[in-house]
Amino acid sequence: MGTCSLWKAGPWSECSKKCGMGIQTRTVSCSDFGGKLGTCRLSTKPKEEQQCETQKCGKWVTSEWTPCSPQCGEGTMTRLVDCITPDGTSVNTCQEKKPISTSTCSNKNKCGKWEVGQWEPCSVKCGGGKQIRTVKCVDESGKEIDNCVLADFPGVVQQCNMQPCGTWKTGEWNKCSKLCDGGIQVRDVTCVTNDGKTISSADCQDEKPPITQPCNTQACPK
Numbered sequence: 001m002g003t004c005s006l007w008k009a010g011p012w013s014e015c016s017k018k019c020g021m022g023i024q025t026r027t028v029s030c031s032d033f034g035g036k037l038g039t040c041r042l043s044t045k046p047k048e049e050q051q052c053e054t055q056k057c058g059k060w061v062t063s064e065w066t067p068c069s070p071q072c073g074e075g076t077m078t079r080l081v082d083c084i085t086p087d088g089t090s091v092n093t094c095q096e097k098k099p100i101s102t103s104t105c106s107n108k109n110k111c112g113k114w115e116v117g118q119w120e121p122c123s124v125k126c127g128g129g130k131q132i133r134t135v136k137c138v139d140e141s142g143k144e145i146d147n148c149v150l151a152d153f154p155g156v157v158q159q160c161n162m163q164p165c166g167t168w169k170t171g172e173w174n175k176c177s178k179l180c181d182g183g184i185q186v187r188d189v190t191c192v193t194n195d196g197k198t199i200s201s202a203d204c205q206d207e208k209p210p211i212t213q214p215c216n217t218q219a220c221p222k
Contacts, residue, residue: 005030005038009046019057019093025049058083058091060099068105070149072112077105112137112148122160126203131160166191166203176215185215 009028016022028048030040063080081101083094115138123129135156137148171188178184189211191204201208 005032005040007040007044007046012050012052015052015054017054019053019055019091019095021051021053023049024052055091055093056085056087058085058089058094060084060094060096062099062101065103068107070107070111070151072107072109072147072149075105075107076102078102109147110139112139112145114148114152114154115142116154119158119160124161125205126161126163126165127205128162129160130157132157163199163203164193165205166193166199168192168204168206168209169196170209173213173215178216180216180218180220182217183215185213187211 007028007030010026012024012026015024025048028046030038030045032038061082061084065077065079068075068077079101081099083091083098085091085093115136117134119131119133122131133156135154136144137146139145139147169190169192173185173187176183176185189209190198191201192198
């Protein structure tokens with residue numbers, strides 16, 4: 001004729017491991033219908049602990065190392081590293097330390113060095129041109145070989161004379177030097193930018209206008 005009691009189980013906790021087999025727990029208590037501590041039969045007590053597995057743990061899988069790069073001197077080699085489940089799915093649940101994906105390496109062959117020549121004159125005097133030079137790979141004795149590091153290639157073309165080209169600005173003709181028998185008139189001719197700033201004559205590509213001209217070529221009266 002005692003007061004009836006029931007087991008009450010709380011919610012399961014999160015799994016103790018993010019992958020693979022772990023444990024989850026819950027609280028189980030006995031109380032009567034009034035909410036007070038009751039007397040329950042132990043043989044009917046619900047489980048307080050159980051195994052769990054949210055997902056399979058992956059394993060690190062590596063590919064073969066690539067050849068040493070560059071193919072001379074000291075270099076590096078790489079490989080693919082991925083965390084894979086037994087069914088081949090790529091995941092991020094590997095528990096072990098990730099294997100390295102890059103390593104240093106050495107080649108038996110020594111690297112040559114790039115030998116550069118002098119830059120040729122620029123293709124234009126202004127407005128943006130190009131100039132080229134010779135570049136070859138040589139060994140310690142200066143013999144041409146093909147064993148230099150491509151990443152260090154110095155380049156054979158570069159831009160030059162990037163300043164904008166000017167235009168010729170002509171002034172008014174001065175007074176003729178003679179009244180007859182042929183004189184000469186002079187004027188100023190300068191190379192200027194679009195905003196009127198005077199620059200070097202070399203920066204004007206067009207032929208320079210004349211700065212002198214004959215005048216009063218008629219014969220003087222006798």
